[in-house]
Amino acid sequence: MNYLDALKKRYSVKKFDAEKSVSSEVLHHILEAAQLSASSLGLQPYNILIIETPEMKEKLIPAFYNPSQISTCSHLIAIVSKKGIGADYLGKYFSYISETREIPLDELNPFKNSISKHMGSLSEEEMLNWSQKQSYIVLGNLMFAAALEEVDTCPMEGFKQELIDEILAINTEKEKVSVTLAIGYRSQDDEFQNLKKVRKPNDKLFKFI
Numbered sequence: 402m403n404y405l406d407a408l409k410k411r412y413s414v415k416k417f418d419a420e421k422s423v424s425s426e427v428l429h430h431i432l433e434a435a436q437l438s439a440s441s442l443g444l445q446p447y448n449i450l451i452i453e454t455p456e457m458k459e460k461l462i463p464a465f466y467n468p469s470q471i472s473t474c475s476h477l478i479a480i481v482s483k484k485g486i487g488a489d490y491l492g493k494y495f496s497y498i499s500e501t502r503e504i505p506l507d508e509l510n511p512f513k514n515s516i517s518k519h520m521g522s523l524s525e526e527e528m529l530n531w532s533q534k535q536s537y538i539v540l541g542n543l544m545f546a547a548a549l550e551e552v553d554t555c556p557m558e559g560f561k562q563e564l565i566d567e568i569l570a571i572n573t574e575k576e577k578v579s580v581t582l583a584i585g586y587r588s589q590d591d592e593f594q595n596l597k598k599v600r601k602p603n604d605k606l607f608k609f610i
């Protein structure tokens with residue numbers, strides 16, 4: 402599907418058709434868009450959980466303020482952001498670059514040291530803020546890829562932080578759920594699909610300078 406048509410067709414689904422699931426093949430194509438996402442310094446400071454069992458979706462219902470999507474979606478994707486980047490994580494990342502690109506680790510040291518210095522200069526709050534921004538790039542790519550695959554979605558951050566982290570057994574000293582994405586196929590009786598898009602007109606949104 403043409404990408405603009407896909408973006409026009411997509412909307413934030415409130416109710417999915419609970420009888421329809423996204424096939425494993427299509428799901429993996431969509432997830433590849435997450436894997437290929439760009440991230441600041443390439444650090445990918447997140448993990449991605451794919452919740453597929455009815456039991457786990459059921460457990461998560463109380464964690465959402467408006468859970469109609471959770472009870473009807475095919476899969477729920479949770480993007481879990483790292484709260485910090487430690488020496489160990491950085492070391493593994495650089496070993497992986499060295500292995501993948503066949504560059505001696507020593508040659509990467511100046512880059513590694515500058516990243517380490519930069520990370521060390523951030524407060525906890527700045528670090529989390531930086532990390533969470535990367536998660537939203539993944540979210541955007543997932544939504545776009547899903548739309549092109551004609552899979553419907555609803556991005557959701559209307560959840561109770563402590564509860565969702567607890568249910569998903571997140572190690573909250575090191576990470577937290579930033580945002581979730583329900584995916585599936587729209588229910589024909591979800592009235593939201595008939596609403597016109599409310600968007601700023603181009604002259605309010607864009608300024609050419």
Ligand SMILES: Cc1cc2nc3c(=O)[nH]c(=O)nc-3n(C[C@H](O)[C@H](O)[C@H](O)COP(=O)(O)O)c2cc1C
Binds near residue numbers: 412414559
């Ligand atoms: C980061 C983010 C979080 C959102 N959280 C929720 C949510 O918790 N529940 C919900 O029903 N919609 C949620 N939305 C959907 C927005 O309300 C929706 O994208 C916006 O109103 C534009 O409508 P459209 O997506 O249907 O075009 C979220 C959207 C974004 C981008």
